[in-house]
Amino acid sequence: MTKTPLPKARVLVLAAHPDLRRxxxxxxxxxxxxxxxxxxxxxxxxxxxxxLYPDFAIDVDAEQAALRQADLIVWQHPLQWYSMPALMKLWVDEVLRHGWAYGHGGHALAGKDLWLVLSTGGSEAAYHPTGYNRHFFDAFLPPYEQTAALCGLRFLPPLVLHGALRVGEAELAAHAQAYVERLATYPAWPELDDLPGCDACDTPDQDRPAARQEDRA
Structure with a gap:
């Protein structure tokens, strides 16, 4: 029996590197x-x-419009101080707004997928209880996972390249090829069939009360 081909999915790659030339x-x-x-x-x-935003003045409407169209949202960036670069964090703060991305009436991203594509300067061995980062790499992912959960996004297993400053050409080429193949074949990733959706994370009224008119001034 011939399988019906999956419809083409819309992919949004959000890349954030403060010095891409280097x-x-x-x-x-x-x-x-x-x-x-x-x-x-x-x-x-x-x-x-x-x-897009060298002055850090993010066009929230444009970013939200791009997100609405996407089935897969990719956050691609180097890990900096165990987190995302400054502009990516500002993007999260300003674009993923209460009442739009999460909270009461905030369901714009529900049911979409979020995929992290990260690079680290440190080697894989550095992300170990005996290494200088003192934890396995997964210990630094909960803020990403919970951000996804709060917005109703399914958090996909990240693609990580360690030791980016010293990686050889062959390994880098293989990593880039894997990345492109994933972008080209989503959502036909075998592991997605067994990956559960995201449970709803409701924000209580007392945690995020509606803003008064005078608070918006």
């Missing part, structure tokens, strides 16, 4: 994602946040 890993990934988008086989939009 990046080997994220620049390669961003360039190849752009090439894939230009080919048109899969509907992909690539947004380089530091190029």
């Amino acid at each position: 990046s080997r890993v994220n620049r390669r990934l961003l360039n190849q994602a752009g090439t894939l988008a230009a080919a048109g086989a899969q509907p992909i939009e690539v947004r380089d946040l530091y190029a």
Whole structure:
């Protein structure tokens, strides 16, 4: 019996690297994602946040419009101080607003997927109880996972490249190829069949009361 092909999914890549010219890993990934988008086989939009907003003045309406169209949202960035770069954090603060992305009436992202594509300067061995980062890498992911959960997003297993500053060309090429193949084939990833959806995280009224008119001034 012939399987019905899955419809093409809409993919939004949000890349955030504060100095992309000096990046080997994220620049390669961003360039190849752009090439894939230009080919048109899969509907992909690539947004380089530091190029779009060098003054950090984020166009919230434009970002929310891009998110509405996406089935898969990709956050691609280097890990900095165990978190996301400054502009990516500002993007989260300003774009994922209460009443839109989460909280009462905030269901714009519910049912979509979130995929982290991260690089680290430290080696994989550094993310170990005996390494200088003192924890396994997964210990640094809960803020991402809970952000996804609060917005009703399904958090997909991240794609991580450790030791980005010293990675060899062959390993980097293989990593970039894996990234592009994932973008091109979503949602036909075998592991997604067994990955549960996201449980709802309701925000109580007392935690986020409706703002008074005078509070908006």
